[in-house]
Amino acid sequence: NAGVTQTPKFQVLKTGQSMTLQCAQDMNHNSMYWYRQDPGMGLRLIYYSASEGTTDKGEVPNGYNVSRLNKREFSLRLESAAPSQTSVYFCASSGGRVRVYQPQHFGDGTRLSIL
Amino acid sequence: AQSVAQPEDQVNVAEGNPLTVKCTYSVSGNPYLFWYVQYPNRGLQFLLKYITGDNLVKGSYGFEAEFNKSQTSFHLKKPSALVSDSALYFCAVRDGAGANNLFFGTGTRLTVIP
Numbered sequence: 001n002a003g004v005t006q007t008p009k010f011q012v013l014k015t016g017q018s019m020t021l022q023c024a025q026d027m028n029h030n031s032m033y034w035y036r037q038d039p040g041m042g043l044r045l046i047y048y049s050a051s052e053g054t055t056d057k058g059e060v061p062n063g064y065n066v067s068r069l070n071k072r073e074f075s076l077r078l079e080s081a082a083p084s085q086t087s088v089y090f091c092a093s094s095g096g097r098v099r100v101y102q103p104q105h106f107g108d109g110t111r112l113s114i115l
Numbered sequence: 116a117q118s119v120a121q122p123e124d125q126v127n128v129a130e131g132n133p134l135t136v137k138c139t140y141s142v143s144g145n146p147y148l149f150w151y152v153q154y155p156n157r158g159l160q161f162l163l164k165y166i167t168g169d170n171l172v173k174g175s176y177g178f179e180a181e182f183n184k185s186q187t188s189f190h191l192k193k194p195s196a197l198v199s200d201s202a203l204y205f206c207a208v209r210d211g212a213g214a215n216n217l218f219f220g221t222g223t224r225l226t227v228i229p
Contacts, residue, residue: 040124042219101147101166103149103164106160107158108157
């Protein structure tokens with residue numbers, strides 16, 4: 001009964017380092033999403049994947065890349081981390097082919113600090 | 116462009132009293148509206164949604180929300196608050212015309228006082 005699993009839960013990086021955040025879902029959902037949560041700003045969409053093999057930019061894609069490895073897994077990569085990317089990152093998934101009425105299911109987040 | 120406003124950063128209510136968490140929205144098409152709750156160090160959990168139909172929507176944990184098209188509002192309500200309802204609440208909207216993005220409000224922290 002795992003739902004959406006994110007790894008790691010915490011990470012500290014130095015400016016300029018690279019890192020990949022992992023996300024996997026076991027609900028057979030087609031759509032997956034990456035958000036960042038910053039104090040006072042709610043959640044903002046970074047990238048999403050409507051289905052296996054497709055990815056699209058969200059509201060704040062700069063500085064990030066994504067890979068939809070298969071139907072279960074959707075990773076987020078920071079190629080050269082910057083302090084402005086310090087945030088809590090959430091992965092989510094939803095059923096259907098980006099059906100607007102399907103709620104999203106969230107992982108518990110990755111807390112990333114960049115020094 | 117879509118947007119969501121949660122005008123209150125913090126709402127305090129006594130246990131057993133009714134609670135309301137406010138949300139207003141702006142979309143270009145028909146609104147699809149959601150409420151999520153976030154407990155400390157956890158991801159967001161879905162509470163309820165409005166797609167079409169009855170303006171009063173019932174969801175998880177005794178919560179309900181009232182859709183008001185003329186006021187472009189979707190306020191979250193509960194008749195009797197519990198201490199365990201203390202959490203961060205997010206309103207979200209999707210454009211019914213087919214946009215893929217889910218826009219979240221900035222969140223309202225609800226504290227239920229014993």
